[in-house]
Amino acid sequence: MKHTVAVQVANESGVLARIASLFSRRGFNIESLSVGQTEDEDVSRITLVVCGSQKDLEQLEKQLNKLIVVYKVSNITNDPAVSRSMAFIKVRADYSTRSEIIQIVDVFRGEIVDVANDSVMVEVTGDEGKINAMEELLEPYGIIELVRTGKIAMTRGKK
Amino acid sequence: MSKRFTGAEIFIKSLSREGVETIFGYPGGTVLPIYDKLYDAEFEHILPHHEQGGIHAADGYARSTGRIGVVIATSGPGATNLVTGLATAYMDSVPLVAFTGQVPSHMLGTDAFQEADITGISMPITKHNYLVQKTENLARIIKEAFHIASSGRPGPVLVDIPKDIMLQEVEFVYPEQVDLRGYKPNYRGHPLQIKKAAEKINQCRRPVLYAGGGVIISEASSELRQLAEKAQIPVTTTLTGLGAFDEKNRLSLGMLGMHGSTEANMAISHADLIIAVGCRFDDRVTGKLEEFAQEADIIHIDIDPAEVGKRVAIDIPIVGDVKGILTKLNEQVSEKSSNGWGSQIQEWQEMDCRRCNSTGKNGRLSSRPIIEEIDSLTDGEAFIVTEVGQHQMWAAQFFNYNRPRQFITSGGLGTMGYGFPASLGVQVGNREAPVFLLAGDGSFQMNIQELATAAKNNLPVKIVIFNNQYLGMVRQWQEMFLDRRYSSTCLRRRSDCPPQCSEPDEGCPEMIPDFTKVAQAYGIKAEKITKPEEVRAALERALAEPGPYLLDCLIEVEENVFPMVPPGGSLYEMILEEESE
Ligand SMILES: Cc1ncc(C[n+]2csc(CCOP(=O)(O)OP(=O)(O)O)c2C)c(N)n1
Ligand SMILES: [Mg+2]
Numbered sequence: 001m002k003h004t005v006a007v008q009v010a011n012e013s014g015v016l017a018r019i020a021s022l023f024s025r026r027g028f029n030i031e032s033l034s035v036g037q038t039e040d041e042d043v044s045r046i047t048l049v050v051c052g053s054q055k056d057l058e059q060l061e062k063q064l065n066k067l068i069v070v071y072k073v074s075n076i077t078n079d080p081a082v083s084r085s086m087a088f089i090k091v092r093a094d095y096s097t098r099s100e101i102i103q104i105v106d107v108f109r110g111e112i113v114d115v116a117n118d119s120v121m122v123e124v125t126g127d128e129g130k131i132n133a134m135e136e137l138l139e140p141y142g143i144i145e146l147v148r149t150g151k152i153a154m155t156r157g158k159k
Numbered sequence: 160m161s162k163r164f165t166g167a168e169i170f171i172k173s174l175s176r177e178g179v180e181t182i183f184g185y186p187g188g189t190v191l192p193i194y195d196k197l198y199d200a201e202f203e204h205i206l207p208h209h210e211q212g213g214i215h216a217a218d219g220y221a222r223s224t225g226r227i228g229v230v231i232a233t234s235g236p237g238a239t240n241l242v243t244g245l246a247t248a249y250m251d252s253v254p255l256v257a258f259t260g261q262v263p264s265h266m267l268g269t270d271a272f273q274e275a276d277i278t279g280i281s282m283p284i285t286k287h288n289y290l291v292q293k294t295e296n297l298a299r300i301i302k303e304a305f306h307i308a309s310s311g312r313p314g315p316v317l318v319d320i321p322k323d324i325m326l327q328e329v330e331f332v333y334p335e336q337v338d339l340r341g342y343k344p345n346y347r348g349h350p351l352q353i354k355k356a357a358e359k360i361n362q363c364r365r366p367v368l369y370a371g372g373g374v375i376i377s378e379a380s381s382e383l384r385q386l387a388e389k390a391q392i393p394v395t396t397t398l399t400g401l402g403a404f405d406e407k408n409r410l411s412l413g414m415l416g417m418h419g420s421t422e423a424n425m426a427i428s429h430a431d432l433i434i435a436v437g438c439r440f441d442d443r444v445t446g447k448l449e450e451f452a453q454e455a456d457i458i459h460i461d462i463d464p465a466e467v468g469k470r471v472a473i474d475i476p477i478v479g480d481v482k483g484i485l486t487k488l489n490e491q492v493s494e495k496s497s498n499g500w501g502s503q504i505q506e507w508q509e510m511d512c513r514r515c516n517s518t519g520k521n522g523r524l525s526s527r528p529i530i531e532e533i534d535s536l537t538d539g540e541a542f543i544v545t546e547v548g549q550h551q552m553w554a555a556q557f558f559n560y561n562r563p564r565q566f567i568t569s570g571g572l573g574t575m576g577y578g579f580p581a582s583l584g585v586q587v588g589n590r591e592a593p594v595f596l597l598a599g600d601g602s603f604q605m606n607i608q609e610l611a612t613a614a615k616n617n618l619p620v621k622i623v624i625f626n627n628q629y630l631g632m633v634r635q636w637q638e639m640f641l642d643r644r645y646s647s648t649c650l651r652r653r654s655d656c657p658p659q660c661s662e663p664d665e666g667c668p669e670m671i672p673d674f675t676k677v678a679q680a681y682g683i684k685a686e687k688i689t690k691p692e693e694v695r696a697a698l699e700r701a702l703a704e705p706g707p708y709l710l711d712c713l714i715e716v717e718e719n720v721f722p723m724v725p726p727g728g729s730l731y732e733m734i735l736e737e738e739s740e
Contacts, residue, residue, distance in 0.1 A: 009341075010340070010341060014278070014290070017279065017282065018282060021282045021283050022283075025283045055468075058468065059465065059468075059469060062464050062465035063465050065464070065465075066463070066465055067287075067341070068286075068287045068307065068339060068341050068342045069341055070341050071340050071341045
């Protein structure tokens with residue numbers, strides 16, 4: 001099972017190494033990870049997507065909490081939350097296919113960010129499903145290169 | 160402008176503020192500024208003869224006194240020599256602060272002379288570590304390091320200090336308090352959970368208390384005794400928990416686990432309630448996990464939430480400080496005059512499962528009488544420190560521990576070479592007390608250089624070597640599970656021996672070294688004994704000697720440790736004694 005975990009950590013050097021070391025030592029599998037700044041300059045936020053059983057996850061949260069540089073661990077898998085990742089996809093395109101590709105990109109509210117003689121680069125943002133779908137549709141044209149960010153997530157405000 | 164101090168001076172001042180009295184350390188290039196200041200400082204500084212010896216000594220000092228052990232090493236090899244000591248202390252939750260020198264900040268990452276990334280290396284084996292980046296931060300970091308090492312679940316903390324940081328001058332302000340946003344150990348157990356636990360205890364019929372090293376760390380022995388006596392609950396302890404409960408108490412079941420007593424392992428296997436206190440369900444304790452305590456509900460009291468539910472599902476978890484929780488629990492459990500299964504327990508106790516070790520084959524010297532004699536000659540008061548192997552298990556089995564911090568051993572990591580330097584640290588922290596090191600002939604050679612430390616500091620540790628001429632514990636496994644194929648476990652073996660040999664006999668080569676001669680080379684008195692009737696007098700001579708003493712006991716070579724739960728077996732499936740040939 002996949003879980004999304006938001007971890008607030010000290011914004012200082014070596015923090016990522018501590019987290020990575022913990023994951024490898026305890027045998028946890030990270031599917032994706034993204035780190036960035038937050039509203040508080042002393043705090044960074046790591047969003048993790050990890051695979052494992054409920055018990056594995058509980059152990060992971062507890063072990064993370066033991067790190068002095070970890071301020072807060074929240075499992076937001078089942079919380080109402082918005083999550084996004086982003087991808088760049090460089091796809092083969094000549095004059096005969098370019099307009100079809102542009103149409104697909106439009107439907108996904110993606111953007112063409114670079115155009116070359118025989119390829120275009122597409123930027124797409126969304127949840128995992130959307131990016132997967134986009135990738136599938138572009139596949140037949142020939143994907144030359146693809147890069148995806150880790151997921152970031154935030155729970156919704158109280159209504 | 161107020162007075163400025165160098166980082167090295169701040170180091171000294173900070174340690175004084177922490178109440179440090181003793182430091183175990185070894186100098187080198189990057190810690191020269193600190194050593195220069197130590198030259199005039201008031202600390203007792205013990206120079207080991209290997210950094211590993213230094214850190215194990217600090218560890219023994221910490222375990223036996225309850226204070227924080229302090230160790231210093233230089234960068235590079237000095238720092239990497241601490242690794243085993245850090246891992247040992249981490250596994251057994253020992254409060255240590257290790258300071259390492261580091262190459263100057265501007266040279267970090269350049270593979271400078273004696274540069275090693277010790278914060279990277281020690282990350283998974285320390286509770287926390289620091290690389291000091293500014294002299295302004297040094298005092299705060301030292302304050303935090305001592306706080307983290309000794310609070311919550313204790314553990315080792317490493318502080319890596321680049322040399323330039325030691326030389327730069329800044330103002331000295333020592334923080335009064337520590338405020339760490341990511342570190343707030345929870346001491347108070349949840350009242351509702353405690354209430355539930357008390358109710359369970361009041362209802363159960365076949366309870367067992369399973370007490371670990373956490374009881375000792377939390378100084379909760381008297382609360383444990385109170386609970387046991389009030390509700391008439393038999394108590395078993397782990398290896399590191401030995402001494403948390405007086406083994407002469409009628410309710411004591413001794414140690415549980417792989418080499419635990421019949422009564423402890425049977426009681427755990429048949430209990431309907433287990434109250435696990437300050438312990439972590441180690442695999443050497445539980446045996447086959449699926450069959451551990453199958454009939455029991457489990458209450459687990461521990462300060463580390465990550466230990467609760469890590470290996471075994473817990474019915475009533477209580478996270479917090481053992482001492483406080485037991486105090487609350489004692490108020491709520493009802494007094495009983497007997498529990499439901501005293502006579503059954505007594506029956507197991509009377510089996511005396513350890514009888515097979517009383518004499519060696521053909522009346523040769525055996526381990527048990529030596530240990531029992533030490534117990535009786537010191538009125539059970541001696542500190543017992545061990546190395547790792549069969550002798551360690553015998554030490555656990557045959558001495559009746561009666562007070563916390565009395566038994567010092569590397570439990571979680573099982574570090575050969577730990578015991579001897581640790582025993583020196585124990586003696587440094589307890590100058591007047593009798594300290595016995597019970598050592599294997601293999602393990603002792605892993606830090607044998609510390610004989611110099613013992614001699615030069617006149618540390619009167621009594622070194623008793625259980626000389627079986629084998630890496631006995633490994634040999635025992637080879638004998639029992641690998642067809643007696645004694646691969647690389649014979650310590651008498653020389654290059655001209657036959658390639659395979661499982662039949663030690665009188666014609667075998669002499670043991671190297673002669674331990675008594677080694678000791679004498681360091682100016683330490685030593686003698687060798689081979690017969691049971693020599694034990695008492697030899698131990699008396701050792702005790703009468705004001706300095707250190709080495710007693711080389713040539714014991715039965717193929718003696719085994721029983722009972723034994725075979726690896727992967729269930730606790731109730733103990734092998735009780737040698738199969739007769
Ligand atoms: C540093 C280290 N290396 C290897 C081992 C594996 N090991 C466990 S017990 C043992 C044998 C110890 O021999 P000795 O000190 O003579 O004790 P004995 O079992 O004979 O009493 C060995 C090699 C260990 N625990 N620690
Ligand atoms: Mg041996």
